[in-house]
Amino acid sequence: MPDPIRIAVLGASGRMGRAIMRLALDDARFRLAGAWVRPGSVADGVQAATLLGRGTCGVRVASDLAAVIRAADVAIDFTRPATAVEAAGICAAEGRALVSGTTGLSSGDRATLERAADRIPVVWAPNMSVGVNLLLRALDEVARRLGEDYDAEIVEAHHRHKVDAPSGTALALGEVLARARGRELAELMDCGREGQTGERVPGRIGMHSLRGGEIVGEHDVRLIAAGEELRLGHTAFGRDAFAAGALRAAHWLQGREPGLYGMAEVLGF
Numbered sequence: 479m480p481d482p483i484r485i486a487v488l489g490a491s492g493r494m495g496r497a498i499m500r501l502a503l504d505d506a507r508f509r510l511a512g513a514w515v516r517p518g519s520v521a522d523g524v525q526a527a528t529l530l531g532r533g534t535c536g537v538r539v540a541s542d543l544a545a546v547i548r549a550a551d552v553a554i555d556f557t558r559p560a561t562a563v564e565a566a567g568i569c570a571a572e573g574r575a576l577v578s579g580t581t582g583l584s585s586g587d588r589a590t591l592e593r594a595a596d597r598i599p600v601v602w603a604p605n606m607s608v609g610v611n612l613l614l615r616a617l618d619e620v621a622r623r624l625g626e627d628y629d630a631e632i633v634e635a636h637h638r639h640k641v642d643a644p645s646g647t648a649l650a651l652g653e654v655l656a657r658a659r660g661r662e663l664a665e666l667m668d669c670g671r672e673g674q675t676g677e678r679v680p681g682r683i684g685m686h687s688l689r690g691g692e693i694v695g696e697h698d699v700r701l702i703a704a705g706e707e708l709r710l711g712h713t714a715f716g717r718d719a720f721a722a723g724a725l726r727a728a729h730w731l732q733g734r735e736p737g738l739y740g741m742a743e744v745l746g747f
């Protein structure tokens with residue numbers, strides 16, 4: 479059996495960070511080599527396993543980002559854009575692979591990830607579940623066949639703690655729809671509606687974000703014509719679907735050439 483892949487989990491105190499550590503600690507293909515939290519976090523210095531309500535795993539949570547990344551083969555980042563960007567720079571400088579699922583990236587943040595990917599292999603995806611990546615693929619097929627007679631409205635729902643909107647996944651779904659129309663999403667997107675909007679303009683893509691409670695993630699694409707409606711959607715019941723995808727990406731990255739990859743490549747779609 480090959481040596482386990484050493485992973486550093488960035489955002490170890492977060493919902494996704496904990497889900498990834500929980501799966502990794504029970505998977506012999508991986509060894510938790512580092513767990514990062516922000517300086518000043520109450521979790522700084524504690525045993526990583528205690529964040530999961532478990533005994534010990536021999537790794538202490540730390541807030542020195544470069545040191546945590548250096549201890550690993552691959553960094554897995556589910557944090558915020560500023561941290562994702564900083565981690566990408568460190569991974570590139572230290573020659574470590576990067577898996578990032580952080581959403582809400584600006585175009586400048588994406589450019590930083592792309593620059594890092596000139597030197598190291600990077601997987602970035604706004605949603606790492608198998609189901610959503612199949613949905614993206616199915617939507618591409620459907621959108622190309624339906625054409626613009628079908629009004630496209632995307633509705634997403636997430637927990638009350640989410641800090642970016644629309645969700646990264648909703649934007650990815652919108653990009654698929656826009657591409658099928660030969661356009662960019664930014665040219666077509668109507669984010670919510672209010673006031674004297676006038677009639678719906680053909681070809682626009684409506685985008686709506688609901689926030690509440692502890693909803694893990696729901697995405698619905700409604701394609702509505704005069705006589706019928708086609709709905710495609712996905713519901714995540716827990717974070718393990720994303721966490722398992724992140725670990726799959728970390729495994730897939732081993733020995734890869736530098737480059738920016740997506741989940742379609744990881745999953746072999």
Ligand SMILES: NC(=O)c1ccc[n+]([C@@H]2O[C@H](COP(=O)([O-])OP(=O)(O)OC[C@H]3O[C@@H](n4cnc5c(N)ncnc54)[C@H](OP(=O)(O)O)[C@@H]3O)[C@@H](O)[C@H]2O)c1
Binds near residue numbers: 492493579604639
């Ligand atoms: N790609 C996917 O499949 C997927 C799935 C789910 C979520 N996500 C994305 O992953 C990211 C994390 O989600 P989550 O639900 O795990 O979030 P969360 O529970 O809020 O955790 C965020 C983690 O990032 C840390 N962090 C680092 N820099 C930060 C900053 N500048 N401000 C606030 N926190 C910072 C937090 O540290 P503290 O504990 O010190 O606050 C915490 O450990 C989000 O962008 C989310 O949209 C992606």
